[in-house]
Amino acid sequence: MDAAATPEEALARIARAAAGEQGAPVGLLDGYLPAVLAVARTGRRLGVAEEESCRRLGGEAARAGVSLPALVDLYMTASRRLWPELPDLLGRVRSRPVRPAELVGIGEVVWRAADTALAALATGHLDAQHEVVRREEAYRREFVDDLFSGRSDVGSLVERAEPFGLSLTATHVVTVAGTDRPIDSGMHVAGAVEAAVRARTDGQGLLVAAKDGRLLCMLSSPAADGRGGGGIGPQELAEVVGRAVARLTHRSSWRVGVGRPHAGPRGVLRSYREAIDALDLAARLELPQPVVHARDLLVYRVLLRDETAMADLVQTVLGPLVDARGGAEPLVCTLAAYFATGGNAAATARALHLSVRAVSYRIERVHALTGHDATDPADHLPLLVAVTGARMLGWPRRRLVVD
Known part of the structure; x- marks a missing residue:
């Protein structure tokens, strides 16, 4: 140690050497070595302000992209470099040399302070990481909302x-x-x-x-x-x-x-x-x-482009089915299945878990009530479009509004 250097200059030199060894900003050690020297001199613990300073430095390290292991290595390197020079520094600030019997006690308070400092650093580092994650998640949510809503330019x-x-x-x-x-x-x-x-x-x-x-x-x-x-x-x-x-x-x-x-x-x-x-x-x-x-x-989007016209078609073609026993829904479901199977009554019966006779009866009821015969190619298109429209509009469960 340079005898002409002040304790403050010696601590600054140690900090620069530790930072250079670890390739980290020397500012991340701000106040740590003077606090350790004060702890070694008085035997006290780190103060609230000193712990808060370590938490702040931990946050700064996280925001600067310095990992927590790298930060711990920096502080351990600074502590290791300080230790051999600590007796001389203490002797100068206390105006008397350190006795060998005092070294064990000094070591205990110094490493207790280092442990406290590392815990505060870790807390500050993790808090900053969580803050960054929360901020990025909020930014991402806002971007997604704007992109998929069309609100932003x-x-x-x-x-x-x-x-x-x-x-x-x-x-x-x-x-x-x-x-x-x-x-x-x-x-x-x-x-x-x-x-x-x-x-x-x-x-x-x-x-x-x-x-x-x-x-x-x-x-x-x-x-x-x-x-x-x-x-x-x-x-x-x-x-x-x-x-x-x-x-x-x-x-x-x-x-x-x-x-x-x-x-x-x-x-x-x-x-x-x-x-x-x-x-x-x-x-x-x-x-x-x-x-x-x-x-x-796309064809369904075309059909729904004029929802009022579609509702009118459904009401006109299928509206009479509401007077059937059991309502319109079973008959509409039967028509939908019948068209889906290509007009095959047997396949429709299997799909609906009915008998072929029951399917035929329902098709006949539709003809009797609406005047449209599902088995007649001439009636196929209006019935098919009306049934499709009914399913798209939720009829007959949903009431249709027709101007």
């Missing part, structure tokens, strides 16, 4: 997407998955599903998030073939997402709506809305398949 969305590794000018396809159990951001489903998708793709343009009780998945998808990052197609992507969601939510049934590929931020929103519409239409129509594509349901 395009330029802002493109800029905000960059930290997530997303290029919104590219073409993307969006899938939306759901079960009978709502999915929320606290269920850790999104992270697990994202890992499952990345295992099958290169993850290009991938964003997975819970929204409105469902799980959305966005993936870069060249418009030419619809295949996403890593060559995965929309159907395969939907199946990967659906199976993962069902497994993670402990549900046996699941359904995924798949939007069409579109370019740009507004294209992402359009694909998302198509996926949502596909899910809703599939539920209304009670479609059996777990994956429903918006492109396959």
Whole structure:
């Protein structure tokens, strides 16, 4: 130790040497070595202000990207470098040399102070990490809400997407998955599903998030073939997402709506809305398949474009069925099954767990009440469209409003 140096200068030199050895900012040791020297001189514990300073420095280290193990190594290195010089420093601040018998007691209070400092550093480091995670999660939720609601301007969305590794000018396809159990951001489903998708793709343009009780998945998808990052197609992507969601939510049934590929931020929103519409239409129509594509349901969107006209058609063609014994619903279900089986009465009976005679009777009742014969090709189209409209509008359970 340089005899001409003051204790403060000696402590600053030790701090610089420790920081240089560990490759860390020397400012992360701010106040630690003087506090240790004071503890060694008085035998006291670290004070409240000194512990708070360590917590603050732990937070600064986390925000600067210094890991907790690296921070601990820095403080241990500083303590190790201080120890051989501590007797001389104590002798100078106390104006008398340290007696050998005092060293054990000094060592105890010094390492107790170091232990307290490390605990405070760890607390501050972890608190800062949690704060960063919470802030990033909030930022991500806000970005997802703005992207899939259309509330934010395009330029802002493109800029905000960059930290997530997303290029919104590219073409993307969006899938939306759901079960009978709502999915929320606290269920850790999104992270697990994202890992499952990345295992099958290169993850290009991938964003997975819970929204409105469902799980959305966005993936870069060249418009030419619809295949996403890593060559995965929309159907395969939907199946990967659906199976993962069902497994993670402990549900046996699941359904995924798949939007069409579109370019740009507004294209992402359009694909998302198509996926949502596909899910809703599939539920209304009670479609059996777990994956429903918006492109396959375009005809239904056309039918619903004028909902008032559709309601009028349903009421006009099927309205008389409400006077049947048992109401209209059994007859509408029979018509739907009959058309789904291509007009095969035997197959319809099997699907509805009825006898062929019962199916034939119901078809005849429809003819008698409405004047439309399901077995007559001339009556097939109006009945088919009316039955489809009834299922889409929830009739007869839901009352129709016709102007």
